[in-house]
Amino acid sequence: MADLSVDLGFRTLKSPLIAASGTFGYGEEFLPFFDLDILGGVIMKGIFREPRPGNPPPRLHETPAGLLNSIGLAGPGSEKLQESIRRLRARTPVPIIVNVCGEDDDEFVAVAETFSAMAEVAMLELNISCPNVRQGGACPAQDAGHTARLVGRVKERIRKPLIVKLSPNVGDIVGVALAAQDAGADALSLVNTFLGLAVDIDARRPVFANIYAGLSGPAIKPLALRLVREVCRKAYVPVIGIGGISSGRDVLEYILVGAAAVQIGTINFREPAAALRITNEIEAEMERLKIGNLSEIRGQLQT
């Protein structure tokens, strides 16, 4: 029987599979479909201090094997999320990770402090990379200096492990990754969605009010996989790979290029029990390839 556990250094997870923020609601929505405790963790949809309505419709546009979204981090605010987390904890022991957002650095720090203080929360993921908050897609993760300052401030005020979620919409993702690491990030997760554009030829306008939107889904997997490899070659903190994962084989690809764990996102919309299927597929692939634990192949891509 394959051992799915992965070691992040600061914590061992029972599986490399983590449900990605923004694609798994607040966890409860998936309880009818499978036992969440098979997962390494679930990440709550990104949260700000106050409730946010998000962007005006339309918010979704399908592309071949992909999905453009411009949700704009709609959410209920910190107080309501604390209630959701307590409810989820009462139903399952799965590690709960909070995706921390902010309109400015002070808000990032305040939200991180709030959830660092919750016993039910295993770790935090700092969402410095959402492309849908500002028009044009600007976010802290596009600047290594800003990333370092913000990560440093947050780390000073929290007592939980901190994952920093990176943007692919940068010239030098390795530079930003190392800035986050050197400022104290315990792990890096990458990538958030790729900036994309959809055009309505009848209206001669962009489909989305924000013009650009974030692309996810199987279409981005090769792009994300390359960026994960680049960062894994230089960073010493564990990397959590994200982008287009929809099968057990995809997970092994990310582990081979150096990821310690992975997140599954858009596939959860199409297939609510995707995590269960992918877990079974990882086990089957490990047995086929005679892998006892994923650490045996982590970063072992032969070039």
Next chain:
Amino acid sequence: MLDERGLIEDARSLGGNYHLLKIAAPGIAASAKPGHFVMVRVSAAYDPLLRRPLGILECRPPYIGLYFQALGRGTSMLAALGPGDSLDILGPLGNSFPEFPGKKVLLIAGGRGIVPLYHYAQVCAERRPLFLIYGGRGKADLPLLDRIKALRLQGLFIFSEDGSLGQKGLLTSGLEKIVREERPDVTLSCGPEPMLAALAGLLKPFPMQNLASLEAIMGCGFGVCQGCAVRTVTGALRKVCDEGPVFPLEEIQWPT
């Protein structure tokens, strides 16, 4: 709510791009109520990536009936399926229509908006007086008329824009007269957005409860992706999938 492998029992083209599927989906059929919808995975491949939201036309356990127009890639692939094919169906989803015991109910259906209202009529016609206004561009857009005539309705009013069936014109052109004469307690409507927007204006002077079932582009169908938001008159955004698809007509901010 469950994700079930449905087996197509019967597939029919009704002319034009209208299609009818009869699918064995015992789990969903056991609990589907009028107004509920399902998310149907049309392909094992990743294009299209997302499921398609479709209203439930009828429910006769273990079967559900789906009625849809093949308009884009997803619905065209669905239309190409036949008996013996299987497909993943998530449902039943959404909030469904209240039953309104003892009330006089007017159903207002535009085109494929007949779907949830047909289901309502089938389940509720024997328990309360029901009237139906059904409109489309022409005869070809009203292919369910024979089935509708078999329902126990107290009144049926047909409209077609080209005059090929029933009264000529948009159904909204005859609405006020029907409402004045029949004096319903409740209206339930479903149809294109311009029709619902017009209804919101036309029905405002009357002291009735008006509910509309909305269509939206959806990512997941069960409240997670927040892709199907619709604006209300207070400026708030509500999710069509799990806060709807049925909303008070006057609560929605219709385009002007």
